[in-house]
Amino acid sequence: MIDSGQRDRAGRRVTLRPVDDDNWRAVADVAPRDDQRSFVPALAARYLVLTMRSDVWTSLAVCADESVVGHVMWGVDDDGSRWIGGMVIDAAEQDRGVGRAAVRTLTDWLAEAGHPVRLSYHPDNTPAATLYTSLGFHPTGAMEDDELIAEHPPNLTHHHPIPAHPTPPRRS
Numbered sequence: 001m002i003d004s005g006q007r008d009r010a011g012r013r014v015t016l017r018p019v020d021d022d023n024w025r026a027v028a029d030v031a032p033r034d035d036q037r038s039f040v041p042a043l044a045a046r047y048l049v050l051t052m053r054s055d056v057w058t059s060l061a062v063c064a065d066e067s068v069v070g071h072v073m074w075g076v077d078d079d080g081s082r083w084i085g086g087m088v089i090d091a092a093e094q095d096r097g098v099g100r101a102a103v104r105t106l107t108d109w110l111a112e113a114g115h116p117v118r119l120s121y122h123p124d125n126t127p128a129a130t131l132y133t134s135l136g137f138h139p140t141g142a143m144e145d146d147e148l149i150a151e152h153p154p155n156l157t158h159h160h161p162i163p164a165h166p167t168p169p170r171r172s
Contacts, residue, residue, distance in 0.1 A: 008097040016060040017061045030044035030068070064098055103132070120148060
């Protein structure tokens with residue numbers, strides 16, 4: 001579990017957890033608002049399949065307290081940069097600060113290795129641009145397909161290796 005102590009506006013603790021036998025269905029069912037479907041798939045299930053078929057991406061469940069409320073994935077590029085991708089917060093959970101807490105948590109965790117953290121978003125996705133800019137991401141001027149690439153500078157105070165996969169929660 002990745003937990004940086006972030007809370008949403010309702011005071012729920014936002015954590016990122018490995019997708020496992022207990023939560024994969026809830027993650028797969030995460031659906032954005034209808035007006036966001038030009039930027040993200042209709043269900044997070046598409047991202048889960050991508051991470052199952054790729055050696056690059058790792059999916060995480062976004063949880064508010066104990067409830068799955070979203071999906072986000074991360075990967076490591078050939079140049080060592082860390083990437084955040086595939087974030088979907090369920091329509092019923094939006095506008096509560098969950099996405100902000102999830103991006104901040106994952107950015108802090110990925111930046112500990114001392115590498116930049118990157119993500120991309122469609123230029124017409126103004127809410128994403130506003131969120132990412134407010135969290136310290138700056139457009140690089142580069143494009144990936146039809147999306148702008150933004151970068152968060154590396155955290156140079158920590159140099160911990162990022163494991164291939166987050167440590168799964170312990171079972172009692």
